[in-house]
Amino acid sequence: MKPASGDASRFPVFYTVIGGITASVGLELFLHPHDMIAGGVTGISRLMSLYTQEHFGLLLFVLNLPLMLLYSLSTHKPMLLRALPGLFAFSGSAIILSPFPAVSGHPVVCALGGGICIGLGAALTARHGGLLDSLGLSESDDGRPSTLLLIHRKIPLIQIVMLCNGLLLITAGFVLGWEPALYSALSCLAAYETTRLMFTGLRRMVCVVSKKQPTVEDAIYRRLRLHSTPIEGSAAQIKGKIKSESDKKEQMVIIYSVHLLDLQRFKAAIQMADPQAEIMYMKRWEA
Numbered sequence: 001m002k003p004a005s006g007d008a009s010r011f012p013v014f015y016t017v018i019g020g021i022t023a024s025v026g027l028e029l030f031l032h033p034h035d036m037i038a039g040g041v042t043g044i045s046r047l048m049s050l051y052t053q054e055h056f057g058l059l060l061f062v063l064n065l066p067l068m069l070l071y072s073l074s075t076h077k078p079m080l081l082r083a084l085p086g087l088f089a090f091s092g093s094a095i096i097l098s099p100f101p102a103v104s105g106h107p108v109v110c111a112l113g114g115g116i117c118i119g120l121g122a123a124l125t126a127r128h129g130g131l132l133d134s135l136g137l138s139e140s141d142d143g144r145p146s147t148l149l150l151i152h153r154k155i156p157l158i159q160i161v162m163l164c165n166g167l168l169l170i171t172a173g174f175v176l177g178w179e180p181a182l183y184s185a186l187s188c189l190a191a192y193e194t195t196r197l198m199f200t201g202l203r204r205m206v207c208v209v210s211k212k213q214p215t216v217e218d219a220i221y222r223r224l225r226l227h228s229t230p231i232e233g234s235a236a237q238i239k240g241k242i243k244s245e246s247d248k249k250e251q252m253v254i255i256y257s258v259h260l261l262d263l264q265r266f267k268a269a270i271q272m273a274d275p276q277a278e279i280m281y282m283k284r285w286e287a
Contacts, residue, residue, distance in 0.1 A: 012128035012129050012130070013085045013128075015124055015125070015127070015128040015130075016082075016083075016085050016086035016089070016124075016125045016128050016129070016130030017085055017086060017088075017089040018089075018121075018124060019086055019089075019120075019121040019122065019123075019124035019125030019126075019128075019130065019132065020085075020086040020087065020088070020089030020090035020091075020092075020093065020121060020125060020130075020132055021089050021090075021093045021121070022117055022120050022121035022124065023090055023117060023118045023120075023121030023122055023125075023132050024057075024089075024090050024091075024093040024094040024097055024121075025093075025097065025117050025121075026038075026113070026114040026115065026116070026117025026118040026121065026191075027042070027046075027056075027094060027114065027117075027118065028093075028094055028097035028098050028100065029097060029100060029102060029103045029114075030102065030103055030104075030110040030111075030113045030114030030117065030187075031110060031111070031114040031184070031187055032046065032056070032098070033101060033102035033110070034102060034107045034110050034111075034180065034183065035176045035177070035180040036107070036110070036111060036114065036180050036183050036184040036187055037168070037169075037172050037176070037180075037184045038114075038115075038118055038133075038184070038187065038188065038191065039133075039135070039161075039164075039165040039168060039169075039188045039191070040133040040134070040135035040161070040164070040165065040168075041060070041063050041064050041067065041133050041134050041135050042060060042118075042132075042133050043165075043168045043172070043184075044063060044168060045059040045060040045063050047168075047171065047172065047175060048063075050175070055095055055098070056094055056095075056098065057090075057091040057092060057093075057094035057095035057098070058091065058095070060087075060090065060091045060094065061087060061088070061091040064083075064087055064133065064134045065080075067134035067135070068080050068083050068087075068131065068134050071134065079131070082129045082130055082131075083130050083131040083132075085130065086125040086130035086131065086132055087130075087131075087132060090121075090132045107179075107180075107183045108183070108186070110183075111183040111184070111186040111187040111190065112186065112187070112190050114187050114190075114191075115186070115187035115188065115189065115190025115191040115194065116190055116191070116194050118187070118191040118194075119190065119191040119192065119193070119194025119195040119197075119198065120194055120198065122191070122195050123194065123195045123198030123199060124198070126195075126199075127198070127199075127261060127262070135160075135161050135164055135165075165188060169181050169184060169185050169188070172184055198261070199259070200259075203257045203258060203259050203260070204257070204258055204259075204260060204263065204281060204282070205229070205255060205256070205257055205258075205281070205282035206255070206256050206257075206258050206263075206266065206279055206280070206281055206282070207253050207254070207255050207279065207280045207281075207282065208253070208254040208255075208256065208270060208277060208278075208279050209252070209253055209277060209278045209279070209280070210252060210254065210270075210273075210274045210276070210277035210278075211252065211274070211276070212273065212274040212277070213252040213254055215273045215274060216254060216270060216273045216274050216277060217254060218273070219269045219270070219272060219273035220256065220266065220269050220270070220273075222269075223265060223266075223268075223269040224258075224262055224265060224266060224269065226256055226257075226258065226262075226266075228254045228255060228256055229255045229256060229257055267279065
């Protein structure tokens with residue numbers, strides 16, 4: 001067994017900035033040199049920059065602000081403040097990288113490479129409380145409402161995002177040509193799958209041994225929005241066998257399925273809730 005240790009994610013702003021830079025690399029070094037666009041406000045900003053002669057990075061920042069402010073007001077959460085560092089890094093690094101040539105002359109390579117970079121950047125930023133695009137790909141952003149009230153009917157936000165991206169790709173087909181639009185669609189698919197993998201990819205089963213089960217469960221839910229996994233089979237046997245070394249009183253075992261990227265924050269939450277708690281990792285990994 002290992003005691004819960006310190007948190008390597010004490011500086012979430014650092015990760016949101018790295019995510020913004022990674023996403024801008026995907027845009028400026030892969031997609032834009034081949035007239036491809038990304039989805040969401042990022043793609044809208046690119047199309048507008050081609051006709052207004054305003055810099056893409058500036059439009060990206062200006063167009064995202066109203067929607068992020070709307071999300072903050074509708075959810076009563078300080079989302080705008082959490083999103084600003086990553087958005088600054090995203091738009092600023094796009095300005096810096098715009099003069100550089102494409103990494104590759106093959107559009108398929110650039111479509112896939114750009115989509116992967118954008119997906120990695122968006123997921124890394126969202127995992128640490130930020131947001132690069134107000135119509136981003138992540139479904140786990142706490143700051144965004146899950147539905148919007150339009151014409152007295154609640155419409156799931158994901159449907160609105162898909163509709164906007166579809167219309168954007170069709171517009172790109174008329175403006176930039178259908179071949180770049182098809183490559184752009186491939187890039188959007190790569191970005192979506194990369195983001196999905198970052199959120200639902202490798203997970204590790206973790207047993208938390210603590211006498212303060214309600215406190216630990218509450219702390220982990222508030223920090224990571226994770227619920228404990230029901231104890232079944234061999235895990236139920238563990239619960240009956242683990243006892244305190246000092247007073248021999250039975251301790252409670254809580255089992256969680258934790259994403260690889262959340263392990264440090266998970267351990268930090270346990271340490272704050274119960275410094276005496278211990279964790280042990282099960283060997284089985286989930287995809």
